[in-house]
Amino acid sequence: MLDELFSQLSFVDIFNFCVFITFTVCYAYQLYYVLVTLTRKPPAHVAKKNHKYAVLVSARNEATVIADLIHSIRVQNYPQELIDVFVIADNCTDNTAEIARTAGAHVFERENTEQRGKGYALDYGYKNIQRYYGDAGYEAYFVFDADNVLDVNYFREMNNTFDSGAIASTSYRNSKNFDSNWISAGYGVWFLREAKYLNQSRLTLNTSCAVSGTGFFIAAEVLAKSDGWKWHLLTEDIEFSTSTICEGGRIAYCPTAVLYDEQPITFRDSWRQRERWAKGFYQVFGHYGLRLVKGMFTNPHGRRFACYDMLMTIAPGMLLTLVTITFNAIIIGLSVAGVMSTGQMVATSASSIMFCILNYMLFMFLFGVLTTFTEWDNIHTSSKNKVKYMFTFPLFMITYIPIAIAALFMKPEWKPIKHSITVNVSEYATVQGKESESVLSR
Structure with a gap:
C-alpha cells in the first residue's frame, strides 16, 4: 500500500514529506516539555547554609547602566559580606571603571584589542581574582551583563540551587524594556518562553538546562578544573553549556531567581546581535556536534537525553527550512523557464513554500500567546501592549530566516551593543515583607 502511495508522488512531494517528518520527529519532544510545565511543579530547594560568591561583569563603555546593576546587587536579601563584585572594564573609552568603583565594585581594567569578546574578559577577570583574592574562598562565580538588574531575592534563591549541589545554574530571564517596541518585546517573549517552557521542563525532568547569555553561576571547582574561562566562540554561553553536557555535567535552573x-x-x-548568535551556534555545532552524538550513546544513563536536547538546540534547523524553500523555489523557476512543465509540481512547490513559512509563524504565534498568558503578571507593560506584541512576535521570529543566511557568510567578530536604559531598581524587585522594603530603601 505504501509502495502504491509513493509511486503516485513526485520527487518534490517525497522531498517535502521527508523534511516535514524529520522536523516532526526531531522536535516533537518540545511539545512534551510544554505539557510538563503546565502539569507539574518543578522541584524546590532550601539552602542549609549561605555560600560566598564572586560576581563577574564584563563591561565595555557601560557607564550609563553599570551602577544600576551594582546597586541591585547591593540591596539583595542576602548577606553582603558574602558577595564581592568584580567589573572587568574591557577596552573602555568612557568612565565605566570610575562609576563601578564608586558604586562599590572591584575593577580590573583590560586593554586588549586582539582578543575581543566576553569570554576573554571573563577569563581575565577570573585570573586576576585568583591572583589578588585567591584566599577569599569564593565557592561559585556569577556572571551578569552590565545592563542587568536583579530581583531583590535573586541571590537568596540562587543560593538554594547552589546549596543543592548544582555545578552551574541559569535563572529566569525577564526584560526591563519589554514595552520599548516590537523588537524588544520579541526578545522578551523568546527569553520568557526559553525560561518557562524549556529550562523549567528540563529542571522538572532532571535533565540539563542551558546557560543563555547572562544570569548564571558556575561553581569554583568547574572554573578551577578548566583553569579559567576557556570558552571563546562567539556564543561562549552556549559553548560552555554544550561542553558541560558533553562531559556528562548537568546545568540547573532556578525559576524563582x-x-x-x-x-x-x-x-x-x-x-547584528542575532547574526552573531546564529554564527556562534554554527561554530558550536561544528565544534561539538559529533561529541553530542557520541554522548547520546556513551554518557551515563540520565545524561544521554541532554546530549540529544542540546544537539537539537544548536543544530541549524533554520537552514533545513531554507533548503526546503530554496529547493521548491528552484522547481518553480525551472518550470517558469520551461525546463520542467508539470503544473502540479509548480503548485506543490508553491504550497510547500507557503506551508513552511505559515507553519513556522503559526507555531511562533501559539508559543507567543501561551507564554504571554502564563507569564502575564511578570511582563512589565500594559495589557494592550501584551496583546499587541503577541501578534508581532511571529514577525520578529521570521526575521531569523535572512539572519540565518547572512550568518553563513559573516566574519566571526564580536561587537558590543550599546545600552542606555536606566531604571529604578526598586520597581524591578519582588518585594516580600518589610525586610525587603527596608533593604531597598538603603
Whole structure:
C-alpha cells in the first residue's frame, strides 16, 4: 500500500514529506516539555547554609547602566559580606571603571584589542581574582551583563540551587524594556518562553538546562578544573553549556531567581546581535556536534537525553527550512523557464513554500500567546501592549530566516551593543515583607 502511495508522488512531494517528518520527529519532544510545565511543579530547594560568591561583569563603555546593576546587587536579601563584585572594564573609552568603583565594585581594567569578546574578559577577570583574592574562598562565580538588574531575592534563591549541589545554574530571564517596541518585546517573549517552557521542563525532568547569555553561576571547582574561562566562540554561553553536557555535567535552573535584561530596540542592533548568535551556534555545532552524538550513546544513563536536547538546540534547523524553500523555489523557476512543465509540481512547490513559512509563524504565534498568558503578571507593560506584541512576535521570529543566511557568510567578530536604559531598581524587585522594603530603601 505504501509502495502504491509513493509511486503516485513526485520527487518534490517525497522531498517535502521527508523534511516535514524529520522536523516532526526531531522536535516533537518540545511539545512534551510544554505539557510538563503546565502539569507539574518543578522541584524546590532550601539552602542549609549561605555560600560566598564572586560576581563577574564584563563591561565595555557601560557607564550609563553599570551602577544600576551594582546597586541591585547591593540591596539583595542576602548577606553582603558574602558577595564581592568584580567589573572587568574591557577596552573602555568612557568612565565605566570610575562609576563601578564608586558604586562599590572591584575593577580590573583590560586593554586588549586582539582578543575581543566576553569570554576573554571573563577569563581575565577570573585570573586576576585568583591572583589578588585567591584566599577569599569564593565557592561559585556569577556572571551578569552590565545592563542587568536583579530581583531583590535573586541571590537568596540562587543560593538554594547552589546549596543543592548544582555545578552551574541559569535563572529566569525577564526584560526591563519589554514595552520599548516590537523588537524588544520579541526578545522578551523568546527569553520568557526559553525560561518557562524549556529550562523549567528540563529542571522538572532532571535533565540539563542551558546557560543563555547572562544570569548564571558556575561553581569554583568547574572554573578551577578548566583553569579559567576557556570558552571563546562567539556564543561562549552556549559553548560552555554544550561542553558541560558533553562531559556528562548537568546545568540547573532556578525559576524563582529573576533577572531583568535590556533588549535592543533598533532593527540594526537586533540584526547584528542575532547574526552573531546564529554564527556562534554554527561554530558550536561544528565544534561539538559529533561529541553530542557520541554522548547520546556513551554518557551515563540520565545524561544521554541532554546530549540529544542540546544537539537539537544548536543544530541549524533554520537552514533545513531554507533548503526546503530554496529547493521548491528552484522547481518553480525551472518550470517558469520551461525546463520542467508539470503544473502540479509548480503548485506543490508553491504550497510547500507557503506551508513552511505559515507553519513556522503559526507555531511562533501559539508559543507567543501561551507564554504571554502564563507569564502575564511578570511582563512589565500594559495589557494592550501584551496583546499587541503577541501578534508581532511571529514577525520578529521570521526575521531569523535572512539572519540565518547572512550568518553563513559573516566574519566571526564580536561587537558590543550599546545600552542606555536606566531604571529604578526598586520597581524591578519582588518585594516580600518589610525586610525587603527596608533593604531597598538603603
